[in-house]
Each structure stands twice: as C-alpha cells, then as structure tokens.
Amino acid sequence: MSVLRSVPGVQAAATYRRRWLLKDLVAGVVLSTLLVPQGMAYAELAGLPPITGLYTSITCLLAYAVFGPSRVLVLGPDSSLGPMIAVAVLPLAAGGQDSARAVALASMLALMVAVLLIAGAAARLGFVADLLSKPTIMGYLNGLALTILVGQLPKLFGFKVSAEGLIREIGGFLRGLARGEAVGAAAAVGIVGVVVILVLQHWLPKAPAVLIMVLLSVAAASVFGLAGHGVSLVGELPRGFPPLTWPDVRWSDLGPLAGAAAGIVLVSLADTIATATAFAERTGQEVDGGKEMLGIGMANLAAGLFQGFPVSTSGSRTAVAERSGARTQLTGVVGAVLITLMIVLAPGLLRNLPQPALAAVVICASLSLADIPGTIRLWHQRRVEFALSAVAFLGVALLGVLPGIGIAVLLSILNVFRRAWQPAEAELGRIPGLRGYYDLDTHPTARPIPGLVIYRFAAPLIFANVKAFRNRVTRLARTADTRWVLVAAESMTDVDVTACDTLKELTEKLQERGVELFFAELQEPVWQKIERFEPGTIRPDHVFPTVHAAEDAFRAGRPNYQAPDAEESGLADGER
Incomplete structure (x- = not known):
C-alpha cells in the first residue's frame, strides 16, 4: 500500500x-x-x-x-x-x-x-x-x-x-x-x-x-x-x-x-x-x-x-x-x-x-x-x-x-569542454580607497601589488586546461620583482590526476626561480584530492582562508604564515 x-x-x-x-x-x-x-x-x-x-x-x-x-x-x-x-x-x-x-x-x-x-x-x-x-x-x-x-x-x-x-x-x-x-x-x-x-x-x-x-x-x-x-x-x-x-x-x-x-x-x-x-x-x-x-x-x-x-x-x-x-x-x-x-x-x-x-x-x-x-x-x-x-x-x-x-x-x-578548456581568468589588483580585488584588464584604475601576483582561475583544474593554467602562472611569475603568485581558487571546484602532476612540476620550477606558489580560498575537498594524488604538492602554510589574509601575510613578510584550520577560522570545509 x-x-x-x-x-x-x-x-x-x-x-x-x-x-x-x-x-x-x-x-x-x-x-x-x-x-x-x-x-x-x-x-x-x-x-x-x-x-x-x-x-x-x-x-x-x-x-x-x-x-x-x-x-x-x-x-x-x-x-x-x-x-x-x-x-x-x-x-x-x-x-x-x-x-x-x-x-x-x-x-x-x-x-x-x-x-x-x-x-x-x-x-x-x-x-x-x-x-x-x-x-x-x-x-x-x-x-x-x-x-x-x-x-x-x-x-x-x-x-x-x-x-x-x-x-x-x-x-x-x-x-x-x-x-x-x-x-x-x-x-x-x-x-x-x-x-x-x-x-x-x-x-x-x-x-x-x-x-x-x-x-x-x-x-x-x-x-x-x-x-x-x-x-x-x-x-x-x-x-x-x-x-x-x-x-x-x-x-x-x-x-x-x-x-x-x-x-x-x-x-x-x-x-x-x-x-x-x-x-x-x-x-x-x-x-x-x-x-x-x-x-x-x-x-x-x-x-x-x-x-x-x-x-x-x-x-x-x-x-x-x-x-x-x-x-x-x-x-x-x-x-x-x-x-x-x-x-x-x-x-x-x-x-x-x-x-x-x-x-x-x-x-x-x-x-x-x-x-x-x-x-x-x-x-x-x-x-x-x-x-x-x-x-x-x-x-x-x-x-x-x-x-x-x-x-x-x-x-x-x-x-x-570549450568552457572548461578556456575558463574565465584574471590578474587582480587593488583600487585605492576601495575594498576588494579587481580585474586589471577591466578596471583601469586597479593596480597590482608589487611583488605579489594575484591570479583568479574560475574553473575546475583538469587535464583540458591545466597547461593553460601552467603557462599563465609561469608568465606572471617572470616579472622581475615577483616573489609570490597567489591563486584565488574559490571557483576551483575539482582537480584531476593530470592537473596534480602538472601542479607539482609547476611548484618546483617556480621555487627554482625564487617564486612561491600560494592558494587562497581553496576548497577543502580539492586540497584533499591534491594531497591524495600528489602528497606535498601544496604545503599547509601555503594555503590561506582568504585573499586578504594572504596579502596581509605577504606585506608582513611572513612567507611561512600558518593558515588557521577550518574550526579556528570559522569556515566550513566547502568554504576554505
């Protein structure tokens, strides 16, 4: 019944x-x-x-x-x-x-x-x-x-x-x-x-x-x-x-x-x-x-x-x-x-x-x-x-x-597939007097932060687009005074094995040039996948809860800034 x-x-x-x-x-x-x-x-x-x-x-x-x-x-x-x-x-x-x-x-x-x-x-x-x-x-x-x-x-x-x-x-x-x-x-x-x-x-x-x-x-x-x-x-x-x-x-x-x-x-x-x-x-x-x-x-x-x-x-x-x-x-x-x-x-x-x-x-x-x-x-x-x-x-x-x-x-x-292959991306900067971060290409008054490149990548990082990601990050890191490349990864909802392999290679090559790769707002499930596929690719102290926290650490000259865990930061797993 x-x-x-x-x-x-x-x-x-x-x-x-x-x-x-x-x-x-x-x-x-x-x-x-x-x-x-x-x-x-x-x-x-x-x-x-x-x-x-x-x-x-x-x-x-x-x-x-x-x-x-x-x-x-x-x-x-x-x-x-x-x-x-x-x-x-x-x-x-x-x-x-x-x-x-x-x-x-x-x-x-x-x-x-x-x-x-x-x-x-x-x-x-x-x-x-x-x-x-x-x-x-x-x-x-x-x-x-x-x-x-x-x-x-x-x-x-x-x-x-x-x-x-x-x-x-x-x-x-x-x-x-x-x-x-x-x-x-x-x-x-x-x-x-x-x-x-x-x-x-x-x-x-x-x-x-x-x-x-x-x-x-x-x-x-x-x-x-x-x-x-x-x-x-x-x-x-x-x-x-x-x-x-x-x-x-x-x-x-x-x-x-x-x-x-x-x-x-x-x-x-x-x-x-x-x-x-x-x-x-x-x-x-x-x-x-x-x-x-x-x-x-x-x-x-x-x-x-x-x-x-x-x-x-x-x-x-x-x-x-x-x-x-x-x-x-x-x-x-x-x-x-x-x-x-x-x-x-x-x-x-x-x-x-x-x-x-x-x-x-x-x-x-x-x-x-x-x-x-x-x-x-x-x-x-x-x-x-x-x-x-x-x-x-x-x-x-x-x-x-x-x-x-x-x-x-x-x-x-x-x-x-085309959208995944060519996702939305932008280099971000600050506009004097305003809060937040803005696309340098669409906001003429926005200015990059010297020594810190903020790169927003709005897509899952997978085999179809990881080479484009690698090439863009590599170009951004070539600026003479660049010490950090910070990926604003809030929209990075997934990662596959190919992407993790490429990410590990990219991290190592950047370090050889004296450039560190950091991530902000990286979702916990994505970080866990990276650790499972390629352990040690991203160190815990290279992940920040927000872009603002990463900028504060950079300005304070603390490259070894320890990101608080989810409970301390008040963020849920899916929001990190």
Whole structure:
C-alpha cells in the first residue's frame, strides 16, 4: 500500500479538492477540441494514419495522469517528434506504403523510448536533458521548423513529392508547381487555414484557433463539395479502440529504431523538463527530472501497447489547459474520455476534414517551433553561441532530423569542454580607497601589488586546461620583482590526476626561480584530492582562508604564515 500511495496519480486523487472539479472539466472539454485535430495532423506528419494520433493522445494522457508528477502538463503527439518518427519508420515500411507495418514499427519505437526513459529514471539520469544547451536547441528547432514547413507544402497544395532531404524536397515542390500539379481548391483551403490560425492566434489568443479553422474547413468541404474538386479528405475513422497489442516487427528492425529512440528520448526529455519548469514556477511546484522521466516513459509505454507512437510534452496544449483553468491531471483524463467517445460513437464526425487543413495545422505548429528573435539576439549578444545554433540548424536542414539531433548534442558537449578548456581568468589588483580585488584588464584604475601576483582561475583544474593554467602562472611569475603568485581558487571546484602532476612540476620550477606558489580560498575537498594524488604538492602554510589574509601575510613578510584550520577560522570545509 505504501508503494501505491507513492504513485503521483494516487496522491493527486487523495488530495483532490471538490472546488477544482468544474474547472478541470471545463478545461478538459476545451483541451479536447485541440487534441483531436493536432493528434491527427501530427500522426500524418509521422507518416502514420490519422487515427493513430487519437489512440496515442488517449493512452498517453491516461498514463501520465497516473504516473506523471506535474499537475497540468499535457503530453501527446508532438510536431518536434513527427519527423524523427517518420525518418525511422518509413524506410522500413516501404516508404509508408504498408501502413500496418508502419504503425507496428512506430509502436515498437514508443516501447523502446519507454524502456530507455524508465531505465533512466531508475538510474537517476534526469540530468541528461542538460546535454542540449539552449542555443543548440534553438538551432535544432529552427532547422526542424524549416524541414516540417517544406515537407508539408506539397500536401497544402494538394499533391505529393517523392524526395528525401530539404534541398530535394524544395526542388520537388517547385517542379510540381511548375508542372501544374497543384490543386487550386486544396491550395485555397490550406492557405486560408494557415491565415485563419495565425490571425486568430494573434488577435484572439484565447480563442480555439485550430478548432475554428477545422470546423470552417469541414463546412467548406460539405457546402462546396471539395472532394469533387480534387481535394483529399480524411474520411471516416475506424470505429472503436484498439486492443492491447504487442507490435509485430522483425529483429532486424530493432537496430535502426534504436538510434531514433535515443534521439527521441533526449528531445522529449529536454522539452518536458523545460516546459515543466516553466509551468511549475507558476504553481509553486518543484520539478523532479527522474519522476518526469518515469511519467513520460509510462506514457510512451501505454501508447506503444495500443498502436500509438512516441510522445512528448506540448507547451501549446499545456498553455491551453492552464488558461482554461486546469488544476490537475483530471483535465487530461476528461480530454481522453471525450476523444474515446468520439471514435467509438461518432467516428465519421470529421470525415469531411480536408487533408490541406491538417497540413495547415502542422505548418502553424512548425512556425511556433522557430525562434527567430532569439536567434537574432544570440547574434548580437554572443557570436560563439550563435555559431553553435547555426551549425545545429544546418545539421538538421541539410543532413536530416536524426543526424541533426546528434550534432546538437555533440555541439553542446563540445561547448562545455570549450568552457572548461578556456575558463574565465584574471590578474587582480587593488583600487585605492576601495575594498576588494579587481580585474586589471577591466578596471583601469586597479593596480597590482608589487611583488605579489594575484591570479583568479574560475574553473575546475583538469587535464583540458591545466597547461593553460601552467603557462599563465609561469608568465606572471617572470616579472622581475615577483616573489609570490597567489591563486584565488574559490571557483576551483575539482582537480584531476593530470592537473596534480602538472601542479607539482609547476611548484618546483617556480621555487627554482625564487617564486612561491600560494592558494587562497581553496576548497577543502580539492586540497584533499591534491594531497591524495600528489602528497606535498601544496604545503599547509601555503594555503590561506582568504585573499586578504594572504596579502596581509605577504606585506608582513611572513612567507611561512600558518593558515588557521577550518574550526579556528570559522569556515566550513566547502568554504576554505
């Protein structure tokens, strides 16, 4: 029973307040009006039948309501995952011609994503979401937005293009237009649909723009007989809900699906953590990466067992739920129930929905993925970050979605390494009449202390940067009157074996020149590591609790100043 009480859904039910019920019910009704068209549209984006989008929406909403920790987060088919699913599934399913096999492959992909997420939650690997930095995510999403937009243009104009890759798809679309393959009625429906959604979202942000556009397009198809003018319609959906099903795939399919599953896990987790954090700040909740991994994993597990495909968090649908007054995951349960009732009792409700209208939904979603103002801001604020974003964008646009996510991850990791390799550092001095120590390069009035070089090194001292540390200290020690080099080491949070070896060599070479190497504010755990790796590298009397104490000792001519221990100085181990 104690295990059962730890399940988020059980906890939510036990603490539910009656006054929330009406708000959750209303929000669930509003949310369902968005879930249906988006679920169908994103299923087609993934190269799957529209009904699978509804199956996926139902199962993931119910599963996350039980296992998800967030009160208002809404999961479901997502535009950022659609291309990744299509790239993984369609080549194995005869280019999408075998829809049954495509569904089975997509379901297996969801199960593989679920296994990775649940295993990651058990291993407390929620931090992997941090492998994608904001600039690389921005570039990835910009490239994804362009890829989705170009891929949906032929459908918007009522024809098909058989091409892979952004450049080929653009060429195929333009050739189709030149050959007159576009269907005028389809193009009219699609373009008007995009305009209606964008105008309503801008001028009436609280209005259900997607639902209004869908209803208008269904009405237009019925009134004007658009099917007779060459416009493809969704048609009647299969009645009922699929049974519990284990996907029938080949062993040889698992290898190609594995890479896509890993990429989907990373994108889905990063998106979920970011969205959950944003909404948690408004409700006073705290985000637990491990619990979110478990919640998303269980949602994907449920989707995979009922002919669905991988899911992620939707920021737009979560925002709709919150604006509609959602208080708990009951909102998602209400949405799932309403979708179920529709496909069981009224599967023909959207039979006259034009396919270009679904393309319009996807295109508008792709536009919301792009962050052009943010990219421009990167250009003005930090060119290195802009370059990372641009490379991630080009990786997705030119090489494809899956290689693009790999490039994004690699760039983020390399950026971390670059920061460790080239950390912030400065030579410090005094400004007459002011307390503290100041960077000589950024404060023209700061002056060095004759004979004492104060060097601030703001990074862990590791193999990647220890040579730069050694070279800089060596140059500083070459000044004619230098007797002490004092490292302000408050930000030196770690040290490795390579760094300790180099540090010992540096200390010995400086002593040969008559220069002593001292440390101030060196954290106790770091000092202990140095002593364990290279005993005697730093003598106890060469470590000071503060830079000010070191300066006082230097001015007093006491090179053998004995630093007080942690208890005498009143400093904790982590503050020394």
